Amino acid sequence: MRYNLLQPGGPLVSVIGFGASALGNVFGDIPLSEGERAVHLAIDEGINFFDTSPYYGLTLSEQRLGAALEGRRDRVVLATKCGRYGVSAFNFSAKAVTQGFEESLRRLRTDYVDLLQVHDCEFGTVEQIVEETLPALVELRTAGKARLIGITGYQLENLRTIARQAAERGIRLDSVLSYCRYNLANTTMERELRPFAQAEGLGLISASPLHMGLLTKTGAPAWHPATSEARAACVRAAEYCTAQGVSIEELALRFCLDYPHVATTLVGMGTPEIVRANLRVLADKGNTQLAHEVMEILRAGGAETLWPSGLKQNWDPGTPNSEA
Ligand code: NAD
Numbered sequence: 001m002r003y004n005l006l007q008p009g010g011p012l013v014s015v016i017g018f019g020a021s022a023l024g025n026v027f028g029d030i031p032l033s034e035g036e037r038a039v040h041l042a043i044d045e046g047i048n049f050f051d052t053s054p055y056y057g058l059t060l061s062e063q064r065l066g067a068a069l070e071g072r073r074d075r076v077v078l079a080t081k082c083g084r085y086g087v088s089a090f091n092f093s094a095k096a097v098t099q100g101f102e103e104s105l106r107r108l109r110t111d112y113v114d115l116l117q118v119h120d121c122e123f124g125t126v127e128q129i130v131e132e133t134l135p136a137l138v139e140l141r142t143a144g145k146a147r148l149i150g151i152t153g154y155q156l157e158n159l160r161t162i163a164r165q166a167a168e169r170g171i172r173l174d175s176v177l178s179y180c181r182y183n184l185a186n187t188t189m190e191r192e193l194r195p196f197a198q199a200e201g202l203g204l205i206s207a208s209p210l211h212m213g214l215l216t217k218t219g220a221p222a223w224h225p226a227t228s229e230a231r232a233a234c235v236r237a238a239e240y241c242t243a244q245g246v247s248i249e250e251l252a253l254r255f256c257l258d259y260p261h262v263a264t265t266l267v268g269m270g271t272p273e274i275v276r277a278n279l280r281v282l283a284d285k286g287n288t289q290l291a292h293e294v295m296e297i298l299r300a301g302g303a304e305t306l307w308p309s310g311l312k313q314n315w316d317p318g319t320p321n322s323e324a
Pocket residue numbers: 018019020021022027051052119120152153154177178179207208209210211212213214216249250266267268269270274277278
């Protein structure tokens with residue numbers, strides 16, 4: 001395993017991070033023992049960064065991860081989130097995130113997390129997140145209950161605005177996480193978030209190297225926000241890889257692992273089989289030529305198109321208006 005500093009000053013995190021949303025059964029049901037074995041195998045193989053949220057499986061992911069980490073807590077860098085509690089259930093008030101975090105700690109069977117993040121900031125107002133949510137997280141950091149604090153979301157300009165305004169108010173953030181913004185379908189993180197994060201000394205976390213399941217042979221669940229055109233392009237890309245004797249999952253993850261500017265890439269893993277497949281990718285040389293061909297199939301099919309997420313005032317420029 002290779003490790004990077006999560007942010008200047010540490011801690012060290014594995015380049016492959018364990019995305020625990022899958023333990024909340026969001027990509028399909030995972031038997032209890034399979035999920036637990038996935039966590040144990042990942043730890044034994046050197047994966048030390050684990051990311052969850054009360055939102056994933058409506059607390060199921062945190063419960064299962066907490067149980068699986070019993071006796072192993074000191075071997076992992078544990079991240080969870082606050083502010084999002086359901087598909088449409090958001091509460092970024094100081095009271096909700098502070099009380100919600102205490103419940104997360106109980107489910108995770110620990111008295112601190114290494115990283116506490118505001119989940120999907122674009123669903124709140126910049127004003128509330130900067131003036132109310134983040135000060136509450138600073139208190140939790142000062143109390144030692146969250147070693148580091150960060151923000152997450154899909155809309156990159158919104159994340160930059162929040163981080164900038166927070167800094168103006170003297171709030172030091174530790175990390176920023178975005179998803180589906182650096183993979184074979186879309187690489188806008190490189191232009192729209194990486195230079196900012198680097199300049200501000202923020203740890204950069206990239207999530208969803210498989211575009212939340214679209215860059216797999218089985219495809220994504222019905223809740224995936226991509227357009228039908230983008231979905232069809234991903235199916236064509238997967239078929240093209242299969243015809244070349246390559247697994248699109250492994251090609252897609254390799255592409256992300258070759259990106260040197262992020263501390264870690266979070267991939268959803270719920271079974272030992274998937275953990276093993278993703279560990280194999282670390283040792284793999286990759287196939288740059290094929291990656292470029294697949295990116296072209298995806299680009300021509302419109303797979304890089306952004307989707308609306310959150311309050312409209314927080315959408316990135318160029319987001320198609322689904323209501324139009
Ligand atoms: P992903 O791109 O990692 O795709 C996950 C899907 O791909 C799952 O169905 C998984 O079973 C499958 N998969 C993974 N490796 C595979 C392999 N080798 N072969 C076949 N299938 C494979 O998307 P994700 O799970 O949404 O993202 C990873 C993690 O990032 C999440 O679990 C979560 O921790 C984090 N995340 C955070 C946010 C946020 O904070 N707003 C948003 C998205 C994701």
